[in-house]
Amino acid sequence: xxxxxxxxxxxxxxxxxxxxxxxxxxxxxxxxxxxxxxxxxxxxxxxxxxxxxxxxxxxxxxxxxxxxxxxxxxxxxxxxxxxxxxxxxxxxxxxxxxxxxxxxxxxxxxxxxxxxxxxxxxxxxxxxxxxxxxxxxxxxxxxxxxxxxxxxxxxxxxxxxxxxxxxxxxxxxxxxxxxxxxxxxxxxxxxxxxxxxxxxxxxxxxxxxxxxxxxxxxxxxxxxxxxxxxxxxxxxxxxxxxxxxxxxxxxxxxxxxxxxxxxxxxxxxxxxxxxxxxxxxxxxxxxxxxxxxxxxxxxxxxxxxxxxxxxxxxxxxxxxxxxxxxxxxxxxxxxxxxxxxxxxxxxxxxxxxxxxxxxxxxxxxxxxxxxxxxxxxxxxxxxxxxxxx
Numbered sequence: 409x410x411x412x413x414x415x416x417x418x419x420x421x422x423x424x425x426x427x428x429x430x431x432x433x434x435x436x437x438x439x440x441x442x443x444x445x446x447x448x449x450x451x452x453x454x455x456x457x458x459x460x461x462x463x464x465x466x467x468x469x470x471x472x473x474x475x476x477x478x479x480x481x482x483x484x485x486x487x488x489x490x491x492x493x494x495x496x497x498x499x500x501x502x503x504x505x506x507x508x509x510x511x512x513x514x515x516x517x518x519x520x521x522x523x524x525x526x527x528x529x530x531x532x533x534x535x536x537x538x539x540x541x542x543x544x545x546x547x548x549x550x551x552x553x554x555x556x557x558x559x560x561x562x563x564x565x566x567x568x569x570x571x572x573x574x575x576x577x578x579x580x581x582x583x584x585x586x587x588x589x590x591x592x593x594x595x596x597x598x599x600x601x602x603x604x605x606x607x608x609x610x611x612x613x614x615x616x617x618x619x620x621x622x623x624x625x626x627x628x629x630x631x632x633x634x635x636x637x638x639x640x641x642x643x644x645x646x647x648x649x650x651x652x653x654x655x656x657x658x659x660x661x662x663x664x665x666x667x668x669x670x671x672x673x674x675x676x677x678x679x680x681x682x683x684x685x686x687x688x689x690x691x692x693x694x695x696x697x698x699x700x701x702x703x704x705x706x707x708x709x710x711x712x713x714x715x716x717x718x719x720x721x722x723x724x725x726x727x728x729x730x731x732x733x734x735x736x737x738x739x740x741x742x743x744x745x746x747x748x749x750x751x752x753x754x755x756x757x758x759x760x761x762x763x764x765x766x767x768x769x770x771x772x773x774x775x776x777x778x779x780x781x782x783x784x785x786x787x788x789x790x791x792x793x794x795x796x797x
Contacts, residue, residue, distance in 0.1 A: 451524065451527050451567065451568075452524075453524050453567075454524045454526065454527060454566070454567050455520050455521065455523070455566045456473070456519070456520070456521040456522075456563065456564075457518060457564045457565070458519050458521070458555070458563040458618075459517070459519070459555040459559075459561045459563075460513060460515075460517060460518075460519055460552055460554055461554070461555055461559075461602070462516065463514075463515065463516050464549060464550045464551050464552075464606070466550070467546065467550055469512065469540050469552050470541040470542050471512070471539075471541070471552065471605060472507035472510060472539050472540070473511070473536050474505075474536060474537045474539065475503060475526050475529075475532055475536055475537075476503045476534040476535050476537050476619070477503055477504060478496065478502035479534055480501075480534065480617060481583070482583035482584065483599075484596065485596070485598060485617060486587055486595060486596055486597075487501075487587045487588060487592070487593040487595075488593050489594075499589070499593065500589065500613070500615065503536075507541075508525040508526050508528075509521055509523055523536065535583070535617060535620065536618060537617050538554075538605045539605055539615045539616075546606055546607040548608070548609055548610065549608070551604050551605065551606025551608065551614055552604065552606050553603070554603040554616065555603075556586075556600060556602055556603045557580070557581035557582075559601040559602065562580060563581050563618060564578050564579065565579045565620045565622070566578050567622075579621055580621065581618060581619070581620055582619055582621040583617075583619045584598070584603060584616065584617065584618040585597055585598035585603075585617055586600060586603050586616050587614075587617060588604075588608060592608075592612055603616035603618075633710045633767045634710060634767055634770035635761050635763055635770065636704070636708075636769070638680075638684070638697040638698055638758075638761060641680065641701050642681075645665055645677060645680055646665070651704075654704065657703070657704070669696065669727075670732075671727070671729075672696070672727075672734055673734075674734075679693065679697075679700065680697065682697075684696070684697040690737055691737060691746075691751055691754070692732070692737040693734065694751065695751075695753050695757075697754075698754045698761060699720070699723050699724075699754075701757070702716065702720055702760055702761055705761060710760075710767050711766070712760065712766065713760070715756055715760075715765055716756060716765055716766055719757055719760075722753055726749070726753065737750070
């Protein structure tokens with residue numbers, strides 16, 4: 409009788425969790441420069457917004473955006489030096505030769521340039537360089553003039569994340585400077601309210617370098633290595649809300665949800681669509697939901713604690729058994745040993761996915777912090793759910 413009560417409570421708690429957590433954020437993914445696999449699946453777009461306040465007419469300017477490959481300082485940077493006493497590898501800046509954007513500029517006003525490709529090899533922490541591709545064909549004095557960070561209309565970069573993350577997070581310039589060749593090679597021009605690209609009145613090439621205060625390791629507003637519930641992963645399985653971590657299942661390059669789930673005869677997508685809880689339900693699906701959620705959380709960067717690691721390993725062995733299929737597993741029965749085994753593994757994985765064990769849930773609720781703190785919180789907040797700051 410006691411075991412039946414425990415199982416009933418577990419099913420009840422999981423059913424509540426299944427219908428909750430509607431507004432969860434997406435898992436965090438590292439954005440180190442060495443990480444090229446997950447990055448582009450996280451960032452939806454990066455838009456440079458920069459104002460052209462003057463344009464020497466008579467020609468369309470093919471503006472190139474290059475990723476800068478070496479560190480530089482606004483107060484020191486020149487055509488020859490990137491930091492005081494430390495030269496560029498080659499005069500004019502260290503940057504990737506192949507531009508990530510060609511943008512035709514033919515009028516003044518606010519430019520919005522898609523620079524998402526700058527993130528292909530990680531966060532562009534050294535910023536980017538603006539130059540005119542057809543510089544050598546320009547007449548003297550033909551140039552584009554931009555507002556710098558010292559102006560009343562500084563450049564911005566707007567990063568937009570896929571559904572579930574903050575959208576439209578704006579980053580302001582942390583450094584920008586004009587650099588020019590030949591006679592102006594050693595001029596420091598990081599404190600001007602304008603930037604140039606093109607050709608000066610005496611024939612010098614004008615370029616500009618810009619960098620933003622972008623996060624080095626993680627995306628803004630997130631905790632690292634946190635977990636999401638099975639309900640979250642089910643709700644973010646397809647369509648516009650799809651979490652890109654799904655595509656990492658099975659090491660596939662395409663839709664990971666189509667990967668076959670052990671001996672079930674079904675793929676991950678169909679398994680997650682099955683009813684996982686309730687009297688008369690199949691315990692196979694309850695464990696499968698928690699197992700899949702734990703697998704996805706691990707792929708997103710959350711590390712297993714020892715209890716979860718053991719439960720995940722045991723569940724893997726169980727699912728690999730030829731006799732363990734949805735049709736062969738009995739529906740829930742009181743005191744059934746096979747059902748109890750499924751529920752025990754599911755319970756341990758559930759603790760990991762909801763943040764009771766492991767690194768913690770991404771939207772950790774105070775009521776999960778322990779019985780005493782839960783009572784204090786409930787009394788002080790009159791039962792209103794409140795997220796941790």
